[in-house]
Amino acid sequence: MGKLYVAGYGPGAVGMMTADFRACADACDIIVGYSGYIDALRPLYPGKQFFDTPMKQETDRCLAALKLAAEGETVCVVCSGDSGVYGMAGLVYELSPDFPGVEITVIPGITAACSGAAVLGAPIGHDFAVISLSDLLTDWALIEKRLCAAAMGDFCVCLYNPSSHKRADYLQKACDILLEEKSPETVCGIVRNIGRDGEAAHILTLAQLRDTRVDMFTTVFIGNTNTKIIDGKMVTPRGYRGV
Amino acid sequence: MGKLYVAGYGPGAVGMMTADFRACADACDIIVGYSGYIDALRPLYPGKQFFDTPMKQETDRCLAALKLAAEGETVCVVCSGDSGVYGMAGLVYELSPDFPGVEITVIPGITAACSGAAVLGAPIGHDFAVISLSDLLTDWALIEKRLCAAAMGDFCVCLYNPSSHKRADYLQKACDILLEEKSPETVCGIVRNIGRDGEAAHILTLAQLRDTRVDMFTTVFIGNTNTKIIDGKMVTPRGYRGV
Numbered sequence: 153m154g155k156l157y158v159a160g161y162g163p164g165a166v167g168m169m170t171a172d173f174r175a176c177a178d179a180c181d182i183i184v185g186y187s188g189y190i191d192a193l194r195p196l197y198p199g200k201q202f203f204d205t206p207m208k209q210e211t212d213r214c215l216a217a218l219k220l221a222a223e224g225e226t227v228c229v230v231c232s233g234d235s236g237v238y239g240m241a242g243l244v245y246e247l248s249p250d251f252p253g254v255e256i257t258v259i260p261g262i263t264a265a266c267s268g269a270a271v272l273g274a275p276i277g278h279d280f281a282v283i284s285l286s287d288l289l290t291d292w293a294l295i296e297k298r299l300c301a302a303a304m305g306d307f308c309v310c311l312y313n314p315s316s317h318k319r320a321d322y323l324q325k326a327c328d329i330l331l332e333e334k335s336p337e338t339v340c341g342i343v344r345n346i347g348r349d350g351e352a353a354h355i356l357t358l359a360q361l362r363d364t365r366v367d368m369f370t371t372v373f374i375g376n377t378n379t380k381i382i383d384g385k386m387v388t389p390r391g392y393r394g395v
Numbered sequence: 396m397g398k399l400y401v402a403g404y405g406p407g408a409v410g411m412m413t414a415d416f417r418a419c420a421d422a423c424d425i426i427v428g429y430s431g432y433i434d435a436l437r438p439l440y441p442g443k444q445f446f447d448t449p450m451k452q453e454t455d456r457c458l459a460a461l462k463l464a465a466e467g468e469t470v471c472v473v474c475s476g477d478s479g480v481y482g483m484a485g486l487v488y489e490l491s492p493d494f495p496g497v498e499i500t501v502i503p504g505i506t507a508a509c510s511g512a513a514v515l516g517a518p519i520g521h522d523f524a525v526i527s528l529s530d531l532l533t534d535w536a537l538i539e540k541r542l543c544a545a546a547m548g549d550f551c552v553c554l555y556n557p558s559s560h561k562r563a564d565y566l567q568k569a570c571d572i573l574l575e576e577k578s579p580e581t582v583c584g585i586v587r588n589i590g591r592d593g594e595a596a597h598i599l600t601l602a603q604l605r606d607t608r609v610d611m612f613t614t615v616f617i618g619n620t621n622t623k624i625i626d627g628k629m630v631t632p633r634g635y636r637g638v
Contacts, residue, residue: 160509167418170505172410211635234505236512238633242520245630256628258513260411260505262477266403269479270501277485278533279541281524281550289634290521294549298522301548305541307524385499387488390481391532392454 153253154181156221158241160234160261163347164192168262176259180228184217186210189230208288214243218251234263238284238312264346265310268371271353272341273385275373276308285322286313299326303333308379308388311372320365323372327362330374334358339375341386342366355386396496397424399464400471401487403478403504406590407435411505419502423471427460429453432473451531457486461494477506481527481555507589508553511614514596515584516628518616519551528565529556542569546576551622551631554615563608566615570605573617577601582618584629585609598629 157176162168177183182201183193190204203220205213214229221227231239241258248256269276281302287295302309309330314323330338336359343353344367356364358374366372379388400419405411420426425444426436433447446463448456457472464470474482484501491499512519524545530538545552552573557566573581579602586596587610599607601617609615622631 162413165415167415168413168503170405170411170413171417172408174414175410234509234512236509236517236519237523238520241513242517242630242632243635245516245625245628246632246636248626258517260509260513262413262503262505263509266477266479266503266506266509269477270484270503273488274479274485274501276479276525277481279524279526279538280480281522281545281548282519283522295522298548298550301544301550302524304547305524305544306537307541307544382488383491385488387485389485389489392486393489 154221154223154225154227155255155257156217156244157228157257157259158231158235158239158244159228159259160231160239161193162233162262163264163267164232165347166196168267168347170261172259173261176228177230179226181225182220183228183230184213185230189232193230210240210243211247214240214247218244218247218254221254222251231261234261236260237263237282264312264371267346268343268373271343271346271351272355272373273382273387275341275375275379275386275388276310277388277390278308278376280308280310282310282312284312285319285326287319296329299329303330306376308376309374313368314370314372315366316368323366324362327358331358331362334374339379339381339386341373342370344370346371355381355384397464397466397468397470398498398500399460399487400500400502401474401478401482401484402471402502403474403476403482404436405476405505406507406510407475408590409439411510411590413504415502416504419471420473422469424468425463426471426473427456428473432475436473453483453486454490457483457490461487461490461497464497465494477504479503480506480525507555507614510589511586511616514586514589514594515598515616516625516630518584518618518622518629518631519553520631520633521551521619523551523553525553525555527555528562528569530562539572542572546573549619551619552617556611557613557615558609559611566609567605570601574601574605577617582622582624582629584616585613587613589614598624598627
């Protein structure tokens with residue numbers, strides 16, 4: 153019986169991969185993942201066996217990985233960011249009861265809330281909420297409820313999957329909900345292509361964010377009441393200097 | 396004029412450090428940090444110059460680091476976990492206007508929400524809120540408000556600093572607030588000494604968590620409505636298999 157690792161490699165830059173991720177990808181028999189991620193990793197692991205599937209085939213991909221592990225292979229299911237944050241770790245565990253004896257290990261990675269924050273400055277320096285705007289797997293009503301709750305709690309908010317071709321106005325809808333509680337002057341930040349070629353960050357107000365188009369390669373940060381701009385960086389104080 | 400890096404090394408295990416963290420700590424002239432963190436790093440960097448201060452001297456420590464950088468040194472301020480999540484990144488930026496010209500770079504690390512989650516299974520596989528229960532720098536009323544909002548939004552919740560000698564009953568108070576919205580049967584998990592000697596994880600209900608004593612080396616996870624236990628792991632489905 154083999155082993156299955158579910159491992160996040162962070163935003164993509166080799167420097168933001170952990171030693172455990174590298175060791176795991178080095179040592180495994182086969183790396184399984186979404187085609188886009190595999191294309192990014194292939195140059196790092198010449199000669200390695202890869203198994204990739206397109207987007208929206210997550211269940212098939214994880215089943216294939218579990219099957220290979222049950223057959224005795226050591227398998228590494230790779231995710232960008234952290235495999236436990238909107239990644240494959242949960243799905244692998246959900247499917248695992250049909251593959252008794254496969255030993256599953258989750259290798260954490262740098263999630264976009266942390267890697268994007270580092271580019272902007274320190275936007276999540278106090279309590280924060282992470283919300284995905286994708287309604288592929290979640291009712292939009294629940295997403296709205298969470299946006300509303302996060303705004304009521306004056307959380308910093310980090311939005312994953314803020315947009316796609318089919319959901320071009322979702323960020324605008326999200327901002328409208330946040331604007332019911334948060335000031336239009338709330339400091340916000342967006343980061344595109346974190347840690348990859350073409351990385352770009354931009355700081356703006358919540359009112360401006362509402363009218364900004366972003367794509368699916370972008371992570372969005374909305375500050376709390378105390379978030380400020382210091383020398384071009386987005387900073388949410390923890391309180392060391394008073395408020 | 397020197398450079399200042401604010402870098403998170405993750406939970407402590409060398410395997411969960413990123414290549415960027417290692418390169419930054421290797422290359423800098425001096426590593427600055429809390430004494431407990433410096434003691435953990437010293438064996439990795441023999442011959443390196445260190446500057447450490449005790450807890451609650453965060454401002455002095457960051458001022459010293461900025462002063463050294465302004466004098467031309469390349470300085471690495473180290474934090475456990477991620478330097479942007481209750482770490483020193485925000486404070487360094489807040490203090491930086493008095494040190495014009497010092498170039499500040501934040502190096503992200505694996506925060507306890509991610510490293511602890513990996514030990515438990517996949518507890519934050521859907522939208523989550525991160526809340527610190529420490530009221531050293533934050534009014535307890537605001538912490539209560541955020542707990543209440545997180546429960547109303549059916550977020551998974553990750554609690555940092557859940558307890559200390561002076562705040563022995565804070566986790567109980569937090570659970571009582573969460574129990575106003577969340578079921579007493581909600582799946583929860585606690586992880587102590589993540590990635591270090593004596594790592595221990597435990598899964599329990601929210602009702603049981605309320606009557607459990609934890610210490611400051613523990614990170615606490617509270618599930619959402621759909622969080623379940625699968626073969627001893629705490630798993631919050633994203634929705635691939637339906638709810």
